[in-house]
Amino acid sequence: MFVSKQHMEILLKIGGSTTVDNLTSIARLPRNRVLKNVMELHVMGLVNREGDIIRVTSAGETLIDAWKLVERRDFEDPWINSAIIYALQVGASTGYLPNEWVKLLEPRGLTSNGEVVEAGKYVIELLQKGKSVNLHNARDRGVPYGPAQRSSFL
Numbered sequence: 200m201f202v203s204k205q206h207m208e209i210l211l212k213i214g215g216s217t218t219v220d221n222l223t224s225i226a227r228l229p230r231n232r233v234l235k236n237v238m239e240l241h242v243m244g245l246v247n248r249e250g251d252i253i254r255v256t257s258a259g260e261t262l263i264d265a266w267k268l269v270e271r272r273d274f275e276d277p278w279i280n281s282a283i284i285y286a287l288q289v290g291a292s293t294g295y296l297p298n299e300w301v302k303l304l305e306p307r308g309l310t311s312n313g314e315v316v317e318a319g320k321y322v323i324e325l326l327q328k329g330k331s332v333n334l335h336n337a338r339d340r341g342v343p344y345g346p347a348q349r350s351s352f353l
Contacts, residue, residue, distance in 0.1 A: 200243055200326075202279040207266045209236045210245060216254040258325055265321035269308030278307055279322060291315045291323050 212226050223233045237253055240246040245259035255263070266278075277283075286300040287309060296304065296313050304310040309319035 200279055200281070200284060201239075201277050202243070202262065203277045204272060205276075206236055206240060206245075207262070207278060209233065210240065210255060210259055210263055211266070213246060213253055213255050213259075216252050218251045219253065220251075222253065261321055261325045265318040265325075268316070268318040268321070271306065271308060274306035283307065283309070284322070284326060287315060287319050287323055288326070291319070 209222070209226060212222060217225075219230070219233065219237065222237070223230045226233055228236075237246060237248075240259070241248060243258075245256055245262060247254050247256055269278075283303060286296065286304055290296040290300060290304070290310065296310060296315075301310060301313055304315075304319065308316070309322065310316055315323070
């Protein structure tokens with residue numbers, strides 16, 4: 200899973216559901232950038248597409264809940280990636296976070312004083328319930344295999 204600040208901005212702007220055209224106008228991003236982000240969110244299982252409508256999934260809602268708890272957003276992208284997930288999971292299961300991991304997690308609002316906080320627990324919960332979908336499941340989610348026009352997705 201690779202979740203950037205822009206992914207989170209798009210998720211928040213989708214709200215419960217919206218269309219690509221509406222999302223393009225409210226996100227104030229070029230249409231191709233919006234489509235790229237929506238495809239990536241779809242592959243991760245954070246949004247679903249039903250015709251022209253894009254809906255946030257329950258996994259997406261869990262991630263939004265975590266994001267809303269993050270006070271500072273001046274950290275370097277991404278918000279979540281495999282290194283951050285690993286540090287969170289090991290830290291939560293062992294109760295120990297090495298200083299290097301704390302430096303990685305605290306600016307992202309996932310830990311405080313060396314302990315996993317609520318936002319970090321939401322991310323762990325999301326992963327433990329298996330709501331996250333990896334790239335190997337892209338075909339099952341309706342994403343075209345290999346090179347394809349974005350129009351074949353949206």
